[in-house]
Amino acid sequence: MSRSPVIAIDGPSGSGKSSTSRGVAARLGLRYLDTGAMYRAMTWWLLRQGVDVHDAAAVAARVDGPEILSGTDPLGPTIMVDGIDVGLAIRSDEVNAAVSPVSAVPEVRARLVELQREAIGDGGIVVEGRDIGSVVAPDADVKVYLTADAAARAERRAAEAGARDVEATRDSLLARDRIDSSRAASPLVMAEGAVHIDGTAYTLDEVIDLVVSLVEARETVS
Ligand SMILES: Nc1ncnc2c1ncn2[C@@H]1O[C@H](COP(=O)(O)OP(=O)(O)O)[C@@H](O)[C@H]1O
Numbered sequence: 001m002s003r004s005p006v007i008a009i010d011g012p013s014g015s016g017k018s019s020t021s022r023g024v025a026a027r028l029g030l031r032y033l034d035t036g037a038m039y040r041a042m043t044w045w046l047l048r049q050g051v052d053v054h055d056a057a058a059v060a061a062r063v064d065g066p067e068i069l070s071g072t073d074p075l076g077p078t079i080m081v082d083g084i085d086v087g088l089a090i091r092s093d094e095v096n097a098a099v100s101p102v103s104a105v106p107e108v109r110a111r112l113v114e115l116q117r118e119a120i121g122d123g124g125i126v127v128e129g130r131d132i133g134s135v136v137a138p139d140a141d142v143k144v145y146l147t148a149d150a151a152a153r154a155e156r157r158a159a160e161a162g163a164r165d166v167e168a169t170r171d172s173l174l175a176r177d178r179i180d181s182s183r184a185a186s187p188l189v190m191a192e193g194a195v196h197i198d199g200t201a202y203t204l205d206e207v208i209d210l211v212v213s214l215v216e217a218r219e220t221v222s
């Protein structure tokens with residue numbers, strides 16, 4: 001394996017990608033890139049500009065508008081749009097409801113994949129999203145497809161957001177899964193060569209251990 005590995009972690013909403021990726025990056029001294037935050041940042045900006053997010057042509061016409069900057073420290077990742085820290089704003093219900101249609105627009109993906117590849121550079125990074133192992137970094141050293149039961153994902157998400165309505169959280173999460181998995185442009189798929197981890201019955205630390213052991217196993221054979 002190269003001395004600056006690229007580790008790709010893909011999977012549906014709430015499966016544990018961000019927490020696992022941050023934990024793995026911190027343990028191995030690597031950087032961390034949350035590509036979902038970039039799609040959310042683009043969506044936040046489009047909504048603020050009053051663009052109809054269900055009008056693909058209108059969205060496509062504006063993709064070069066915002067400057068999007070991702071900070072890659074796993075202990076304190078950041079996301080800025082035109083110099084504004086949008087770390088909290090991109091997690092709103094409004095952005096949750098609009099991010100999947102925006103992410104389905106090919107021009108949005110082209111712009112953000114370019115930024116993601118720039119951030120990956122020479123490696124030394126854990127990258128999480130939906131199409132990292134399949135499109136953004138198909139040559140990644142280790143690819144993980146992380147899933148968990150919908151019920152577990154909804155419970156975890158609702159607890160995190162302090163939401164009492166787990167049912168509504170589950171519906172919102174499954175609605176996004178449907179669009180993310182069925183869109184024409186880079187749908188969520190298990191990438192060739194990916195290892196499937198179903199994290200439903202594992203603690204976060206156990207999932208991190210599993211991924212770290214995959215990386216270490218690759219280091220020993222190459
Ligand atoms: N294996 C796990 N067991 C219990 N809770 C978990 C596990 N993995 C993640 N979580 C929790 O689930 C929530 C969603 O995880 P997150 O990493 O944000 O998922 P994703 O990035 O896939 O949307 C977070 O509150 C996180 O702490």
Ligand SMILES: Nc1ccn([C@H]2C[C@H](O)[C@@H](COP(=O)(O)OP(=O)(O)O)O2)c(=O)n1
Pocket residue numbers: 012013014015035036037039040099100103104128129130131132176180
């Ligand atoms: N590589 C990626 C990452 C995210 N997306 C889209 C699809 C997702 O519904 C949104 C938000 O992603 P994010 O990872 O923040 O979503 P969750 O935190 O898992 O709920 O962005 C994508 O299309 N491609």
